[in-house]
Amino acid sequence: MTGASTTDRGLPNATVARLPLYLRALTQLRATGSATCSSDQLAEATGVSSANVRKDLSHLGSHGTRGVGYDVAHLQAEIAQAIGQTQEWNVVLVGAGHLGKALAAYPGFASRGSRIVAVVDADPKRLGEQVVDGLVIESADDLDEIVRDRAVSIAILATPTHAAQDVADRLVAAGVTSILNFAPVALRVPDGVDVRQVDVAAELQILAYHEQRKSSPREEAVSG
Numbered sequence: 001m002t003g004a005s006t007t008d009r010g011l012p013n014a015t016v017a018r019l020p021l022y023l024r025a026l027t028q029l030r031a032t033g034s035a036t037c038s039s040d041q042l043a044e045a046t047g048v049s050s051a052n053v054r055k056d057l058s059h060l061g062s063h064g065t066r067g068v069g070y071d072v073a074h075l076q077a078e079i080a081q082a083i084g085q086t087q088e089w090n091v092v093l094v095g096a097g098h099l100g101k102a103l104a105a106y107p108g109f110a111s112r113g114s115r116i117v118a119v120v121d122a123d124p125k126r127l128g129e130q131v132v133d134g135l136v137i138e139s140a141d142d143l144d145e146i147v148r149d150r151a152v153s154i155a156i157l158a159t160p161t162h163a164a165q166d167v168a169d170r171l172v173a174a175g176v177t178s179i180l181n182f183a184p185v186a187l188r189v190p191d192g193v194d195v196r197q198v199d200v201a202a203e204l205q206i207l208a209y210h211e212q213r214k215s216s217p218r219e220e221a222v223s224g
């Protein structure tokens with residue numbers, strides 16, 4: 001992600017990254033009828049340590065009540081407010097290939113505050129193809145118009161690497177201020193534009209590193 005380790009609002013980026021996890025856990029707790037929860041419960045549901053849960057929530061001004069814990073509904077509203085989920089954000093998805101289509105078909109974004117309002121592609125053969133109910137592939141030539149007319153502020157970029165910077169430039173010029181980038185390239189964007197890079201391959205490489213570390217003592221023991 002671009003920018004410093006603290007957001008403009010003053011929350012540390014690591015906290016911001018965990019808030020959606022707490023929100024998801026609180027939504028599940030509320031669905032099962034829980035009115036209150038402890039930091040331990042949130043820790044268990046999210047995989048975050050209890051100490052970090054308490055620290056993160058204290059940044060929001062929530063300290064919980066001794067012996068009772070946190071009020072689930074109140075905390076849910078507070079986190080939703082902090083991460084801007086009290087309104088719906090319009091998203092354009094650029095690049096309707098294998099990955100783009102799979103993302104566009106995922107029904108879970110809307111319930112978490114983001115709505116894909118357009119899917120665009122540069123390949124004329126794909127135009128008009130239905131991706132999901134209510135979304136057909138539109139022309140990348142119309143990107144500027146789509147961003148402006150549909151009040152899009154967030155883009156998902158799923159084009160090949162070679163096209164990504166050009167697409168990002170166009171998105172920013174049209175008014176997009178946040179980009180979720182799947183193309184394996186470091187985008188250059190002006191100040192005020194946030195980029196989150198998703199690199200599943202790098203995540204796998206990190207796991208491979210840990211696998212290697214797990215297996216090497218055994219190998220040493222066998223050879224030694």
Ligand SMILES: NC(=O)c1ccc[n+]([C@@H]2O[C@H](COP(=O)([O-])OP(=O)(O)OC[C@H]3O[C@@H](n4cnc5c(N)ncnc54)[C@H](O)[C@@H]3O)[C@@H](O)[C@H]2O)c1
Binds near residue numbers: 098
């Ligand atoms: N983050 C990860 O780990 C991860 C995993 C898979 C794929 N990827 C990346 O995601 C991107 C998409 O992968 P894919 O398998 O879906 O590729 P794909 O070739 O199936 O799809 C890419 C789509 O982008 C379209 N496109 C090309 N130039 C464009 C432009 N200028 N404007 C709009 N659309 C344009 C193409 O017509 C095509 O439909 C690639 O950059 C790939 O490397 C990343």
